[in-house]
Every structure is written in structure tokens, then in C-alpha cells.
Amino acid sequence: MLKSARKTEKDPEGRMPLAEHLRELRNRLVKSLAAIVVATVITAFFYKDIIEFFTDPILAAVGCDYSFAELAKDTSETKCARIVQNGLLSPFTLALTVALSSGVVLATPVWLYQLWAFVAPGLHRHEKKYGLAFVAAGFPLFVMGAYFAYWSLPKMASVMLEFAIIGSDNQLPLDDLLQLIMRMILVFGLSFELPLLLVMLNFGGVLTGARMAGWWRGMILGITLFAAIATPSTDPISMLALAGPIWVLYFAATAVSLLNDRRRARRDAAGPADDEASELDLTPEDIGEIEPVPAAPALPEQATRDRVNGYDDVT
Structure with missing residues (x-):
């Protein structure tokens, strides 16, 4: 009963007190964070597959297919790279970072909807239409830019490895490599x-x-x-x-x-829409037809300066 009464009391234009705005913002944030946590837990079971998805194309372009001892004996102009991890805690922190980043991306539809549901009630009808169109166009553009980054990274790695010494083994820390990949995906995606x-x-x-x-x-x-x-x-x-x-x-x-x-x-030229207020034109059509405003009548003169019960003639 309380929930239904609260819904019926909402203003049709989305206006509400500040306390209601803060309460709704809190609920939207809680739902968004809950979706991110659930998505992070799910992606934690597949973080190795996610890492391989991003690193396999680079290793296919510049990876070493044999051991370092065989590489040292090789006299050809072979240039390759091998992924390494430094430190005992590095695999654990890397798993958390990959799971959290993937959870935020996987929960994007949920927290984007919560953001839209918080902002939409205060928008006009045409503003809602444009907002949905921008969100619908922004996500494919970002995905397109991310794909171009994913496609060009192996070619970038091959070019960069050309500066290495012939016959050397280039060690690629996995943390730095993933940071480079994420940075390139963000740069390409945002530029689009x-x-x-x-x-x-x-x-x-x-x-x-x-x-x-x-x-x-x-x-x-x-x-x-x-x-x-x-x-x-x-x-x-x-x-x-x-x-x-x-x-x-x-x-x-x-x-x-x-x-x-x-x-x-x-x-x-056609005029304002149904949900928009028209602009008021306060300019007079013909200034010459404006009637002058009469002056205010003067107060009567004081007949005597004597006061009766503290009041004079005027008051």
C-alpha cells in the first residue's frame, strides 16, 4: 500500500523533493553496484580465458615457440617475446583486476539503465528520444573502436619488436601488457x-x-x-x-x-511542441499607441499640525 501510494504521488514531470531525489539516487547506485559485484563474481571463474583472449593474438604475432636455450643457439634473425609474471602476489592481484574490469563491462547494460532511469523523468519527450538514440549509437561506436584496437595490437607488437636485439628473448610482464591493451582499447573506443x-x-x-x-x-x-x-x-x-x-x-x-x-x-517556424512553453513576446506592437500612465494623486495638505490621539489628518 505504501509503495503504490508513493508511486501515485509522483509528479508527472518527474519533480520531487530533494530527499526523494537522494533516496532514488541511493537505490540506483545500490542496484548498479550489485550488478557489478554479481558480474565480477561470474567473470572471476573465467579470468584466464579473458587474459588468453587478449594476449593470444599478440603471442601469435611475436611469441616464442622454443626455449631460451634454443633461442640463444639460434643464429637466425629471430625476434620474439615471452609473457612473464613477477612476484608471488602478482597472479592473485591480476585475477582480481581482470575480474573487476570485466564485471564493470559485463554489467554495463544494468548501470546504464539505472543512470537513464534516474535522469529520464526530468527530460522532455524529444530529449528522452535523443538520449536513447545517443546511448544506442554510443555503445556500437565504442565497440567498433575497441575492435580496431584489438585488430591492430598484434601488428603494433610486431613493429615494436623489430627494435629488439637479434636473438634476444623479450620478456613481457603480463601486468604491463594488459594495461597497454586496456589503454589502447579505451583510447580507440573513446576516440570513436x-x-x-x-x-x-x-x-x-x-x-x-x-x-x-x-x-x-x-x-x-x-x-x-x-x-x-x-x-x-x-x-x-x-x-x-x-x-x-x-x-x-x-x-x-x-x-x-x-x-x-x-x-x-x-x-x-512551426512553433513549440506540446510539452514546451512558448516564449512570451513582451514587445508592444505599436509604441505610439501606448497610453501614458497617470501620475499618482497627491496627498491632501495638512490642515493643522495638531494630532488627535497621536494621528494627524492624513493618517
Whole structure:
């Protein structure tokens, strides 16, 4: 009964007291953390498979297929790498880190929904539609960038290993290798969100499509420099693997922004939506027809300065 009464008392526009906002925020955070904990426990049983999934392509490109003694006797120009772990606690801490990171990723639909459920009641109808569209487009873009990072990492490793001494065995600490992989996935994934950010600024009225179209030379140069700095290797393949898709996404975001500018112009000409308040025009139509405001009548003069019971004639 109390829950149903509380639901019926909610404002249709999502307004509620500060205490209710804090209580709802607490409930959303608890549900998000619970989902992350459950996902972390599940992924803890498969952390070795997760590590192999990220490291196997690199080992396939630069891994050593024979022992260090045989490697020392080899006179060919063989360059390879071997993964190692340092310290007694390193395997345990690595398992916790991989399980927690994988749990956060696996629970993404839950905590994203909780965030949306907390913010959505205060949005207009068109803002909710745009918010869902941005979330639906942001996740595939991040996955696309992460895939490009996963695809280019073995090629980066092969290029970087070319700087090693011939016949040496390159030891790759597993902690450092996984940090490099995660960093590259985050950099590639977040960089693919740049066009979405530009579209969001355009839909928010901060940036116009015409201005974005005028920036194309500087954006191509900036994206190329960013790709050259973000990729650890010096080969052009890895740089183009990051810069090329962002170029395409930038021009796609420019096209979407130009279309949105035209749609906004037609919407402004048609008037506000049903759930929006129209702007009040307080400017008079004809200033010459404004009637002057009469002056306030003057108070009567004091007939005498004598007071009766403490009051004069006026009061």
C-alpha cells in the first residue's frame, strides 16, 4: 500500500523533493553496484580465458615457440617475446583486476539503465528520444573502436619488436601488457565517440553543422596527429587504422548536423511542441499607441499640525 501510494504521488514531470531525489539516487547506485559485484563474481571463474583472449593474438604475432636455450643457439634473425609474471602476489592481484574490469563491462547494460532511469523523468519527450538514440549509437561506436584496437595490437607488437636485439628473448610482464591493451582499447573506443559528441553539441544548439563543415581541414590534421600519438608503434598501418574511421565518422557527423539544422529551422517556424512553453513576446506592437500612465494623486495638505490621539489628518 505504501509503495503504490508513493508511486501515485509522483509528479508527472518527474519533480520531487530533494530527499526523494537522494533516496532514488541511493537505490540506483545500490542496484548498479550489485550488478557489478554479481558480474565480477561470474567473470572471476573465467579470468584466464579473458587474459588468453587478449594476449593470444599478440603471442601469435611475436611469441616464442622454443626455449631460451634454443633461442640463444639460434643464429637466425629471430625476434620474439615471452609473457612473464613477477612476484608471488602478482597472479592473485591480476585475477582480481581482470575480474573487476570485466564485471564493470559485463554489467554495463544494468548501470546504464539505472543512470537513464534516474535522469529520464526530468527530460522532455524529444530529449528522452535523443538520449536513447545517443546511448544506442554510443555503445556500437565504442565497440567498433575497441575492435580496431584489438585488430591492430598484434601488428603494433610486431613493429615494436623489430627494435629488439637479434636473438634476444623479450620478456613481457603480463601486468604491463594488459594495461597497454586496456589503454589502447579505451583510447580507440573513446576516440570513436568524438563524432557523437559533435552531434550532441549540435543538437544542444552549441555547434552548427556549417561550422563543423568549415573545420574539415583542421579536423583531419588534428585527428591524424592524435592517431600518431595514441598508437605506440611507428607504422602507418596502425595510425591509419585509428585515423581513417574517425575521418569517416566526422564527415558523417557533419552531415547529420546539417540535416538537424534544417529540421530545427522548420521546427522553429512551426512553433513549440506540446510539452514546451512558448516564449512570451513582451514587445508592444505599436509604441505610439501606448497610453501614458497617470501620475499618482497627491496627498491632501495638512490642515493643522495638531494630532488627535497621536494621528494627524492624513493618517
